[in-house]
Amino acid sequence: MELTSHALLDAQAELCQNTFAFVKSMALKSAVDLGIADTIQHHGGGATLSQIAIKAMVPPSKIPCLSRLMRVLTHAGVFSTQADDGEQLLLLVGSPNQAAFTSLALHPAMSELPDPCMFKLRNGCTAFELANGDPAFNEAFNDGMVSDTEFTMDIVVKEHGEVLFQGVSSLIDVAGGLGAAAHAISKAVMDLAHVVDKSPGNTDVQYIAGDMFESVPPANVIFLKVCGSP
Numbered sequence: 546m547e548l549t550s551h552a553l554l555d556a557q558a559e560l561c562q563n564t565f566a567f568v569k570s571m572a573l574k575s576a577v578d579l580g581i582a583d584t585i586q587h588h589g590g591g592a593t594l595s596q597i598a599i600k601a602m603v604p605p606s607k608i609p610c611l612s613r614l615m616r617v618l619t620h621a622g623v624f625s626t627q628a629d630d631g632e633q634l635l636l637l638v639g640s641p642n643q644a645a646f647t648s649l650a651l652h653p654a655m656s657e658l659p660d661p662c663m664f665k666l667r668n669g670c671t672a673f674e675l676a677n678g679d680p681a682f683n684e685a686f687n688d689g690m691v692s693d694t695e696f697t698m699d700i701v702v703k704e705h706g707e708v709l710f711q712g713v714s715s716l717i718d719v720a721g722g723l724g725a726a727a728h729a730i731s732k733a734v735m736d737l738a739h740v741v742d743k744s745p746g747n748t749d750v751q752y753i754a755g756d757m758f759e760s761v762p763p764a765n766v767i768f769l770k771v772c773g774s775p
């Protein structure tokens with residue numbers, strides 16, 4: 546069966562939503578803990594980010610995280626950008642409401658969602674630190690990234706390559722993993738040493754080990770792709 550790029554991307558989006566379904570639960574749990582629905586209700590059904598942050602006592606440094614949380618929950622339909630379009634919000638604050646049930650269902654004892662980071666609690670370190678010390682996990686992580694990136698970049702290059710990469714004379718794929726995107730674009734890639742050590746040889750892509758927070762080599766284009774989206 547030959548699918549169009551559009552159909553393939555739709556299918557990938559659906560698969561991603563199923564794969565990361567737990568993110569919605571975790572975001573909902575955070576919203577319940579922070580009393581966000583009550584704050585919105587308190588402000589007449591439409592609160593600003595700073596009003597929510599003040600009420601939830603979120604420090605200024607964490608406001609970008611709060612913003613991402615709100616975006617996830619708006620996308621999930623829990624909150625809305627329109628004051629008159631929040632049925633799920635009403636279920637959390639109306640009378641009678643589902644807030645206590647939602648709280649119970651998402652209680653760590655019920656849902657096994659530990660706080661603050663499941664990965665760190667389970668493994669005692671971040672995913673990148675684990676990959677550094679565990680070759681099997683490093684391989685699984687990098688292979689997973691390659692499978693996602695090959696799929697996405699094939700379509701990006703096929704559908705928009707000429708517009709996106711025309712005239713580009715040098716490109717750094719920052720934190721590029723094993724270089725799947727850089728291969729698709731056929732330019733440079735940069736990653737941590739433990740990943741670069743595992744990179745395939747015989748390639749026209751140049752691999753540069755380094756910490757992107759310390760320095761990124763100069764290039765015509767800086768490319769940064771995270772899971773699922775270039």
Ligand SMILES: C[S@@+](CC[C@H](N)C(=O)[O-])C[C@H]1O[C@@H](n2cnc3c(N)ncnc32)[C@H](O)[C@@H]1O
Pocket residue numbers: 673690691694719720721722723725726735736737740755756757758769770771772773
């Ligand atoms: C989610 S993966 C994305 C890989 C690749 N961009 C892709 O989309 O297939 C994140 C990558 O960032 C790398 N990374 C994490 N912290 C880094 C840092 N400080 N400097 C350079 N690379 C880093 C990891 O080793 C990993 O390969």
